[in-house]
Amino acid sequence: MNAPAIQYADVSKDYGKLRVLDGVNLSVESGEVLALVGHNGAGKTTLMKLLLGLIRPTDGSVRILGADPVGHDGAEAKRALGFLPETVAFQQAMTGLEVLNFYARLKRTDLNDNPALLEKVGLADAAKRRVKTYSKGMRQRLGLAQALLGDPRVMLLDEPTTGLDPALRRRFYQIVSDLKSAGVTVLLSSHALSELESRVDRIAILNQGKLMVTGSLDDLRTRASLPVRLRLKTREGQAGDIAARLDGVDMTQVNGQTVEFACMPQDKMILVRRVSELGVDVEDMEIELPTLDQLYGYYRDGGAPS
Numbered sequence: 428m429n430a431p432a433i434q435y436a437d438v439s440k441d442y443g444k445l446r447v448l449d450g451v452n453l454s455v456e457s458g459e460v461l462a463l464v465g466h467n468g469a470g471k472t473t474l475m476k477l478l479l480g481l482i483r484p485t486d487g488s489v490r491i492l493g494a495d496p497v498g499h500d501g502a503e504a505k506r507a508l509g510f511l512p513e514t515v516a517f518q519q520a521m522t523g524l525e526v527l528n529f530y531a532r533l534k535r536t537d538l539n540d541n542p543a544l545l546e547k548v549g550l551a552d553a554a555k556r557r558v559k560t561y562s563k564g565m566r567q568r569l570g571l572a573q574a575l576l577g578d579p580r581v582m583l584l585d586e587p588t589t590g591l592d593p594a595l596r597r598r599f600y601q602i603v604s605d606l607k608s609a610g611v612t613v614l615l616s617s618h619a620l621s622e623l624e625s626r627v628d629r630i631a632i633l634n635q636g637k638l639m640v641t642g643s644l645d646d647l648r649t650r651a652s653l654p655v656r657l658r659l660k661t662r663e664g665q666a667g668d669i670a671a672r673l674d675g676v677d678m679t680q681v682n683g684q685t686v687e688f689a690c691m692p693q694d695k696m697i698l699v700r701r702v703s704e705l706g707v708d709v710e711d712m713e714i715e716l717p718t719l720d721q722l723y724g725y726y727r728d729g730g731a732p733s
């Protein structure tokens with residue numbers, strides 16, 4: 428079996444007395460898209476810096492494409508890495524194409540590929556404009572083009588969607604999806620769980636340097652087993668009837684027509700059956716799953732072991 432594209436084994440990192448990563452175990456398989464989610468200061472960037480070989484772990488080991496980033500075969504593995512830092516600052520007087528050419532020379536990639544790369548990130552029309560005229564979203568995309576130089580096999584994207592509007596976010600995730608289709612491994616960080624739904628394979632929630640949980644959003648939902656809310660709309664005046672006849676159920680009567688129940692996900696259908704047995708006319712029913720923010724809060728606070 429191939430080694431995982433990225434592997435952290437029992438990784439801790441201290442800065443003086445401050446422990447910023449604490450016993451992190453995490454593997455990302457080839458072609459997988461994994462999001463690191465956590466508040467500012469949780470340790471997301473530190474995890475990326477370890478892969479880039481900019482810092483070393485205090486304990487444990489880090490592997491990128493099977494190699495130690497600071498070991499003898501690390502340089503070659505790092506050449507297969509693309510990195511988009513959280514804040515990108517480019518030389519303002521240069522055009523987008525000149526900036527990309529500059530980085531291409533550093534990375535020794537073919538300059539002739541650069542116009543196509545700018546096209547890919549939606550900057551073809553702005554290629555010959557100076558960076559100082561670029562919006563925040565355009566600079567971010569130029570940063571992404573820089574990270575894509577040389578067709579990396581592993582992409583590290585630190586808070587890549589900060590400051591992007593919803594349309595640009597969609598476009599960004601389309602690029603991530605294209606990368607995945609091409610077999611590229613993507614590790615991205617975000618402090619917003621809500622934008623990740625159906626866009627990443629797995630999520631790892633970090634809190635104060637500890638990995639609280641990893642899994643797909645579905646896994647995280649199932650494992651958290653947070654209550655779902657069921658809202659029923661009946662004919663006028665019947666809501667009180669339901670409220671009076673169903674006992675032992677966590678329920679709120681909203682008005683004469685609407686009642687809301689909270690129940691465990693596995694009890695949802697039992698509840699629906701009990702209501703239907705009451706013989707009242709249900710005009711509409713809505714099921715509200717726990718929001719992603721509730722889910723994040725649950726795991727961040729140590730709701731369940733990883």
Ligand code: ADP
Pocket residue numbers: 442445447465466467468469470471472473474
């Ligand atoms: P995130 O990317 O999740 O916002 P970071 O990985 O940047 O978090 O930082 C994690 C913690 O490590 C923070 O408390 C930060 O202040 C601390 N930290 C990061 N770099 C250094 C450093 N060079 N020296 C001391 N503390 C640092």
